[in-house]
């Protein structure tokens with residue numbers, strides 16, 4: 682049997698005495714999408730931060746294509762960093778407002794010639810569906826969906842194998858969200874990219890993921906294929922999340938966390 686591309690084993694991430702992620706294990710095969718779902722504060726973003734090594738795990742393993750990166754120091758990580766990139770929820774907040782799209786996308790290519798950087802930035806922007814005229818424009822001149830395309834182009838600039846997408850489509854309205862999801866699916870097909878897709882939106886997760894991990898209070902409560910977890914969840918918590926996501930009247934204007942609490946018997 683081939684090894685999974687990413688294997689996370691007994692991952693623990695603590696902030697001081699608080700275990701934000703508490704003994705979580707999962708695998709992702711190359712070219713597949715694993716979604717991590719759960720209510721606000723359950724540790725989804727902490728898993729993302731550990732995978733891109735913005736935080737150092739307290740314990741456990743993060744084996745990326747055969748190398749455990751969990752405890753590597755910055756110097757050892759440097760040659761591996763290009764392989765894992767992150768796309769954030771808020772493209773506006775994560776793009777430097779003073780830089781043009783060309784500079785933002787070409788930032789990781791500092792050692793290449795100016796002409797090369799220009800050509801590569803144009804190619805990447807074209808890949809995410811933006812015209813050459815986008816090169817000279819700054820983030821404020823783009824729509825939310827276009828800004829997220831720039832965020833994806835920037836993440837692709839290092840030729841990564843794994844993209845960690847942390848609520849990457851959550852700030853977008855439904856039709857733009859669908860376009861960005863279609864773009865991500867195309868990029869995965871064309872480039873064999875592996876995705877870890879973090880979301881509280883089970884409707885989106887259903888469209889994009891092969892497998893799902895359900896988290897609650899730092900722990901993994903359920904995992905399986907997308908069809909199994911969404912259509913035949915074994916855990917009451919997953920059923921509550923699913924009900925909250927599928928019933929638009931329950932969700933309107935409310936935090937999933939509040940809806941889940943209500944479904945579990947707390948007063949609305």
Ligand SMILES: Nc1ncnc2c1ncn2[C@@H]1O[C@H](COP(=O)(O)OP(=O)(O)OP(=O)(O)O)[C@@H](O)[C@H]1O
Pocket residue numbers: 696699701719720721722723724725726727728881
């Ligand atoms: N730097 C930090 N220091 C202390 N506690 C933190 C820190 N970052 C996150 N936490 C806590 O860790 C827990 C998990 O946070 P995390 O951001 O991973 O959750 P999440 O599932 O991504 O939530 P959301 O969906 O709201 O983004 C929360 O209780 C949060 O308050």
